[in-house]
Amino acid sequence: xxxxxxxxxxxxxxxxxxxxxxxxxxxxxxxxxxxxxxxxxxxxxxxxxxxxxxxxxxxxxxxxxxxxxxxxxxxxxxxxxxxxxxxxxxxxxxxxxxxxxxxxxxxxxxxxxxxxxxx
Amino acid sequence: xxxxxxxxxxxxxxxxxxxxxxxxxxxxxxxxxxxxxxxxxxxxxxxxxxxxxxxxxxxxxxxxxxxxxxxxxxxxxxxxxxxxxxxxxxxxxxxxxxxxxxxxxxxxxxxxxxxxxxxxxxxxxxxxxxxxxxxxxxxxxxxxxxxx
Numbered sequence: 497x498x499x500x501x502x503x504x505x506x507x508x509x510x511x512x513x514x515x516x517x518x519x520x521x522x523x524x525x526x527x528x529x530x531x532x533x534x535x536x537x538x539x540x541x542x543x544x545x546x547x548x549x550x551x552x553x554x555x556x557x558x559x560x561x562x563x564x565x566x567x568x569x570x571x572x573x574x575x576x577x578x579x580x581x582x583x584x585x586x587x588x589x590x591x592x593x594x595x596x597x598x599x600x601x602x603x604x605x606x607x608x609x610x611x612x613x614x615x
Numbered sequence: 616x617x618x619x620x621x622x623x624x625x626x627x628x629x630x631x632x633x634x635x636x637x638x639x640x641x642x643x644x645x646x647x648x649x650x651x652x653x654x655x656x657x658x659x660x661x662x663x664x665x666x667x668x669x670x671x672x673x674x675x676x677x678x679x680x681x682x683x684x685x686x687x688x689x690x691x692x693x694x695x696x697x698x699x700x701x702x703x704x705x706x707x708x709x710x711x712x713x714x715x716x717x718x719x720x721x722x723x724x725x726x727x728x729x730x731x732x733x734x735x736x737x738x739x740x741x742x743x744x745x746x747x748x749x750x751x752x753x754x755x756x757x758x759x760x761x762x763x
Contacts, residue, residue: 504694510685511720518721519728519739528741532761533723536744537686537716539760541694544712549700560695562707569715573753577718584714585707591683 506534547571684713691716726751 511534515525525533545560547568552560562585569577691713695701723744730743741761748757 504697506686506690506716510687514685514717514720515724518724523728523731523737523739525724525739526741529727529739529744532741532744533720533727535760536723536748536757537720538694539757540719541691541712541716542698543756544715545695545698545701548708548712549698553700559703559705560701560708561705562711565708565711565715572756574715574719577715580718581711581714585711588683588710589707 504538506537508534511537543572544568684710684717686713686716688713723747723754 508530512525512530515530515533516523519525544565548560548564551564551567551571552558566578566581569575569581688709692704692709695704695709695712724739727739727743727747730746731737731739734743745761748754748761
């Protein structure tokens with residue numbers, strides 16, 4: 497059970513960095529507040545997941561997709577997140593497909609080398 | 616769209632884990648000064664801040680276009696799996712939830728700070744957090760979650 501509790505927490509250093517970057521300079525955060533924010537973020541993840549799962553169930557589907565997450569944002573009154581999230585998703589998809597294209601090219605190179613060795 | 620019949624044979628880890636390989640390398644901030652990349656970048660590109668085409672090969676350069684996450688997607692995926700109703704989760708969904716959590720943290724931090732500033736302090740305390748949770752409607756899901 498203790499292992500599960502740790503898994504539920506997000507890395508404190510990353511949380512601190514995100515929080516500090518969104519605050520003006522000179523502002524610090526108490527250790528308790530930092531832990532509290534990390535916990536809040538974890539609870540938020542569960543909350544969004546639950547809302548998204550409800551949408552999936554209502555539509556009698558099984559897979560939780562990105563679209564369900566965006567819909568869930570509206571349900572839980574976080575509409576203002578939908579636009580930046582949609583944009584981020586576009587960039588992420590571009591990056592992933594670009595990486596796949598790069599990986600495909602590398603495979604071709606390896607095959608050429610092997611053919612030469614056979615000769 | 617996603618072929619659900621195909622997906623029912625897969626476990627969550629199969630759907631998402633393949634893509635984790637991409638995220639792990641990206642999140643570690645590898646090779647910002649790859650020689651290949653510097654050849655592609657022109658001075659024009661460096662000067663213009665809105666140039667998504669450049670970012671196809673220079674994902675870590677521009678802070679304008681943030682396509683990776685700061686929070687670890689694997690851990691977010693584990694938290695999502697704790698929901699008993701969750702069966703299959705797409706990689707897009709995990710990414711969006713991770714990004715949403717980051718946005719949430721930013722929003723929380725700023726909101727909480729307004730209360731800190733009102734008390735003329737410069738250190739955000741837990742009581743500021745509690746105040747925000749009580750006052751802001753959409754944060755009601757956090758009530759009681761902070762008791763630790």
